[in-house]
Amino acid sequence: MQGGSSGGQRSQRVTISDLARRLDISKASVSYALNGRSGVSEETRQRVLSLAAELGFHPNSAAVALSASRTRTIGIVIARDPALISTEAFYMRTLVGIEQYLNEVDSSLLLRLTGEQGQDLDVLRRWSRQGRVDGFILFDEHNDDPRIPLLKELGVPCVVVSSNAPDDGVGRLISSPEQTVRLLVGHLEELGHKEIAHVSGPFTFVHEQLRVKLLKEHAEARGIRVTHLEGNYQYADGAALTRKLLKSKKRPTALVLGNDLMAVAALRVAVELGTAVPDELSIIAWDDSPLCELALPGITAVDQQTMERGRMAADLLFRIAAGESGLHWETPSGVLRVRDSTAPA
Amino acid sequence: MQGGSSGGQRSQRVTISDLARRLDISKASVSYALNGRSGVSEETRQRVLSLAAELGFHPNSAAVALSASRTRTIGIVIARDPALISTEAFYMRTLVGIEQYLNEVDSSLLLRLTGEQGQDLDVLRRWSRQGRVDGFILFDEHNDDPRIPLLKELGVPCVVVSSNAPDDGVGRLISSPEQTVRLLVGHLEELGHKEIAHVSGPFTFVHEQLRVKLLKEHAEARGIRVTHLEGNYQYADGAALTRKLLKSKKRPTALVLGNDLMAVAALRVAVELGTAVPDELSIIAWDDSPLCELALPGITAVDQQTMERGRMAADLLFRIAAGESGLHWETPSGVLRVRDSTAPA
DNA sequence: CTGAAAGCGCTTACAG
DNA sequence: CTGAAAGCGCTTACAG
Numbered sequence: 001m002q003g004g005s006s007g008g009q010r011s012q013r014v015t016i017s018d019l020a021r022r023l024d025i026s027k028a029s030v031s032y033a034l035n036g037r038s039g040v041s042e043e044t045r046q047r048v049l050s051l052a053a054e055l056g057f058h059p060n061s062a063a064v065a066l067s068a069s070r071t072r073t074i075g076i077v078i079a080r081d082p083a084l085i086s087t088e089a090f091y092m093r094t095l096v097g098i099e100q101y102l103n104e105v106d107s108s109l110l111l112r113l114t115g116e117q118g119q120d121l122d123v124l125r126r127w128s129r130q131g132r133v134d135g136f137i138l139f140d141e142h143n144d145d146p147r148i149p150l151l152k153e154l155g156v157p158c159v160v161v162s163s164n165a166p167d168d169g170v171g172r173l174i175s176s177p178e179q180t181v182r183l184l185v186g187h188l189e190e191l192g193h194k195e196i197a198h199v200s201g202p203f204t205f206v207h208e209q210l211r212v213k214l215l216k217e218h219a220e221a222r223g224i225r226v227t228h229l230e231g232n233y234q235y236a237d238g239a240a241l242t243r244k245l246l247k248s249k250k251r252p253t254a255l256v257l258g259n260d261l262m263a264v265a266a267l268r269v270a271v272e273l274g275t276a277v278p279d280e281l282s283i284i285a286w287d288d289s290p291l292c293e294l295a296l297p298g299i300t301a302v303d304q305q306t307m308e309r310g311r312m313a314a315d316l317l318f319r320i321a322a323g324e325s326g327l328h329w330e331t332p333s334g335v336l337r338v339r340d341s342t343a344p345a
Numbered sequence: 346m347q348g349g350s351s352g353g354q355r356s357q358r359v360t361i362s363d364l365a366r367r368l369d370i371s372k373a374s375v376s377y378a379l380n381g382r383s384g385v386s387e388e389t390r391q392r393v394l395s396l397a398a399e400l401g402f403h404p405n406s407a408a409v410a411l412s413a414s415r416t417r418t419i420g421i422v423i424a425r426d427p428a429l430i431s432t433e434a435f436y437m438r439t440l441v442g443i444e445q446y447l448n449e450v451d452s453s454l455l456l457r458l459t460g461e462q463g464q465d466l467d468v469l470r471r472w473s474r475q476g477r478v479d480g481f482i483l484f485d486e487h488n489d490d491p492r493i494p495l496l497k498e499l500g501v502p503c504v505v506v507s508s509n510a511p512d513d514g515v516g517r518l519i520s521s522p523e524q525t526v527r528l529l530v531g532h533l534e535e536l537g538h539k540e541i542a543h544v545s546g547p548f549t550f551v552h553e554q555l556r557v558k559l560l561k562e563h564a565e566a567r568g569i570r571v572t573h574l575e576g577n578y579q580y581a582d583g584a585a586l587t588r589k590l591l592k593s594k595k596r597p598t599a600l601v602l603g604n605d606l607m608a609v610a611a612l613r614v615a616v617e618l619g620t621a622v623p624d625e626l627s628i629i630a631w632d633d634s635p636l637c638e639l640a641l642p643g644i645t646a647v648d649q650q651t652m653e654r655g656r657m658a659a660d661l662l663f664r665i666a667a668g669e670s671g672l673h674w675e676t677p678s679g680v681l682r683v684r685d686s687t688a689p690a
Numbered sequence: 691c692t693g694a695a696a697g698c699g700c701t702t703a704c705a706g
Numbered sequence: 707c708t709g710a711a712a713g714c715g716c717t718t719a720c721a722g
Contacts, residue, residue: 065407
């Protein structure tokens, strides 16, 4: 055994001590040079930088984290049924958006998919205490979401990809459904629908409550009646609720479904019951995806600009972590992708 | 300012020094107790553990990583077009599987989606040098994949979710397409198809080359002719290639498409050209997804057990990181989900 | 069984 | 502009 301290296999890592020794300067100077701080002559800085590049030096992240309390890592913990997570393109699209930003600022994402609820709180707590992340991005806000007070107490920044905006001092990416509702109602009104149904996602989600409330308000203001049913985002549920709606006496002429999966289910059930789409029934999905795009007929859907939202969430989080406080940003408004599943009533 | 060293906001973190002080023992004893090492009396261990629990102590991950060179983190870097990543449920399903394992062993996933190829090598190198991860799981192996020699040189363990098995000393999760091919060919033979076409994914992927080769061999051994075309996994490409095939003189009676998106495209084009599916044309997708399940007719597809493969990959990586070397595991064989897109020739 | 001490690789006041 | 030194919070031989 020669020279090696611990590692063994791993090729000798280059440290700032190595750089300092080779250049015959102090570790501090190397650190200053590397971090663009004042305290070194321009000449020394260049010598350090070029040697670092030559040797392929990258600072040990643990050491940086330990001494500077900065991890360049954000955490995301998703507590949803694994089956749903992989089915809903929403999550992956958001992650892609977040990653776009992370690539730009060379930061990383620590990801944990805890199947069950409750477990996510543990992970949040642990990662915070462990100093593993600089902050969190939170999805799927609930009523009285326990994660928010927890993170406040732990003193870790977070951004809620949310839809309401209580002034509680945490970062929020606000995407009010108001604009989306306007698009939906406008489209349905133009087509002359008077009796519609809304199969929402679970009411436990803050954004679903808002959607239901706003859709009702806006629609009724235009003389459109809304029947609301609560769904759970699953295919089977969308199918069952659609069946129920289509068999009721006051049959709606248009259906708004909370996500793509339920919208496809509605389409299927309509076909099955011999209800022509879009001639006898219009269908709209509240979130766009390949499933909507590739359905037959293509399903009119709201493109929520999910990737862009992810990007913004990451951006916002880094600003908050850098000291700007209580920021609230509005997301770009959604876009209605009109396809073949909607037609005049 | 009182007492606080740096943090400021963040609620006072509990450290082993705090525990040691309160219990009036040394930091070493606390560490031993916490890590289940010998060197403390059972009584002391219990006192440490209960105080730790009481105070919500969690060891600073940077400190652990720095002193023990163990991060409890695995890295995944995916260099694919973001659009494709969010479209292919494959990735998310694999991540879910990996996460299942990580949850069990309380480890984490560091994820980076670099849009372009080439960039992924940088991230691999940087994370390795930075000591950010204990190892990597690699997807989408290419011919002479530069990632493998790079990680070897860096001395970082990795598992290739792969399909071939060169004996190159890195961990490999082997999922030979052989079994899948057998399923596919068996199904098509039973249905009496004699002339089929295979629209594969890009040849740059090792697993696609294998699929093409094996499908050809097995089919021809049963007297089935195979026409092969190389696709790129995108909808548009699947559509174009299908159009080409259906217009050729030697029209195949069955199509095998490399992924779900191309299979849906094939279905669409068939409908458009007035070719009845499955009566005049059978369609099979090499990877299952909701898209296949929810298409009309439902598309017969190979369920690759993606989640289970993800789980195994993580398991394997941890074993390798723990010292077991050059492990090769076989994944469970795929399952053919027969739906309505396949029928007798 | 237990403690004092060195060390992991950085950063950051603090003196020169 | 530069260096010596302490410190971040752990782990780990090494003595008792």
